[in-house]
Amino acid sequence: MHRTLLWLLATAALAGSAGPPARTAMPAPPPAVGEAARTGGRPWPVPGTPVVVRTWNPPATPYGPGHRGVDLAAPPGTEIRAVAAGRVTFAGPVAGTGVLTITLDGSGSPPLRTTYEPVRALVRVGERVAAGQLVATVETEEAAPAHCKEEGCLHWGLKRGEVYLNPLALVRGGHARLLPVWGV
Template identity: 55%
Template sequence: MRASGDGTGGAVPGRGAGAGAGAGAGRAWGGVGWRVGEGVGRGRGVGVGPPGEATEPPAPTPDDPPPRLARVWPVAPRPPVLRGWAPPATPYGAGHRGVDLGAPPGSPVRAVAAGRVAFAGRVAGRGVVSVDLAGTGDPPLRTTYEPVSAPASVKKGTVVAAGAVLGTMEVPPAPAHCPVSCLHWGLRRGDAYLNPLALLPPWLLRGSPSRLLPVLGVPLPGRPAS
């Protein structure tokens, strides 16, 4: 029977072996393929795609802390903070949407960081200059300075560097925002107001950057003292 050569006797083992090997290989490959596919899918989900595929960073939100990109105070030398940032409990509630910095009329007002002027004009009788900070996302961080008398060269679209003079402190109309002359400095992203002091790096908050000073009277390593 096995020697008859009609294939009947050998067909059953043949199908069994073929099916068993095929199913086993299929299941094994299926398992590997699922894991590989899942890994690639997850990788692309976080922006690791094939070469040439463009990815975009996540859009900033008001909850993201502002980057410490300020290079100068708006008014120099380091001004006293007459009133700090006090965000309102509700969008239209009472609060203080910025900080007040003591500065006499005529003081130069400077852009704290590089950007582009978004507005320069008068609002409710006060001179106002707003600057969208470069490289801070969409919508960008916007700093606002008032009361400021801006020259004709500072207008919407003007590109400014960190430390560029935006104008000078003007005498505010009554009623005054502060009991003494002050600059109101604000920061917002879209409709959300933020603390402008968060733009200042620690060395500006302390007062001045660290400097390396020469050490006198100490011999260099390996040399005898003279």
């Protein structure tokens, strides 16, 4: 319970303001999967220094407008790696677009789920994957979201139950610590 609360607080702190869609380089990402494992961080789903094509903008209501993930610049054929260890719980088309969902190990109840699209999955439902493992490749431009058609991108999402979260919290985060407040 306490770990889940701390994680939610860290996610909320990292979410910041949604603001308009932006194209910005992420600060100091791990340069390689091996380096991420060595430093205790999580690998990014795309290689190199990811560029955010569109930011996370959570909807105000369940069916309201917004952007329920982030888009990372990734041309067709880009290798996609699992951000954390887990089990593949979906791999297939949704409305003609290839989608991969991985339910993350040890992430509480309900567990966290990451989604990647548009992709061609290289893993199957039920398969266990390790952090940094190659799991998919970005599909052709025809399957890309409209705002990514020219350059290509990976839409990367994160959910706990029915609640959308900012997936950048998985790679940008540190550990949130609550300090005692004396005299309260």
